[in-house]
Amino acid sequence: MLFPTHLAAGYVVGKRWDLPTRPLVVGAALPDLVDKPAAMVGLVDLYQTAGHSLLLLVVGFAAIFARRELTPLWLGWASHLLLDAFHMLLNGRAADVLFLAWPAVEHTPAVDLPPVAFVGQYLGTSSFYAEFVVWGLLVAVLVGNDEGE
Numbered sequence: 001m002l003f004p005t006h007l008a009a010g011y012v013v014g015k016r017w018d019l020p021t022r023p024l025v026v027g028a029a030l031p032d033l034v035d036k037p038a039a040m041v042g043l044v045d046l047y048q049t050a051g052h053s054l055l056l057l058v059v060g061f062a063a064i065f066a067r068r069e070l071t072p073l074w075l076g077w078a079s080h081l082l083l084d085a086f087h088m089l090l091n092g093r094a095a096d097v098l099f100l101a102w103p104a105v106e107h108t109p110a111v112d113l114p115p116v117a118f119v120g121q122y123l124g125t126s127s128f129y130a131e132f133v134v135w136g137l138l139v140a141v142l143v144g145n146d147e148g149e
């Protein structure tokens with residue numbers, strides 16, 4: 001999914017379940033903020049590594065038991081991984097969901113592009129159009145907030 005859509009999804013989740021939206025949005029941004037720059041400067045070979053690892057997400061879940069206030073951040077992080085996996089399935093790239101198993105499983109994805117090039121190949125795909133659902137939910141949440149005030 002596109003980076004802004006992850007942010008929108010984090011905000012929607014926070015509003016929908018009455019959770020703090022700021023840490024949710026930060027958590028939703030975290031995987032791309034960690035992994036994309038790391039790949040762009042050559043620290044890793046792929047654009048989805050540590051921040052997109054389900055294994056590290058599970059480790060992060062343990063941190064919730066130590067500090068409960070990290071729950072919204074973790075939920076945002078989890079939403080990012082879920083949406084990225086969903087986008088790959090929707091675009092017929094089921095094998096690429098193996099990104100979740102990094103670093104336990106080495107997998108070369110069918111699409112592994114820097115952010116700007118990624119957007120170019122992504123526009124017009126099924127997942128791209130599915131992102132409008134998230135944006136529609138964001139509008140509904142924002143309009144709903146206005147009506148409640």
Ligand SMILES: [Zn+2]
Nearest residue numbers: 031032052084
């Ligand atoms: Zn991502």
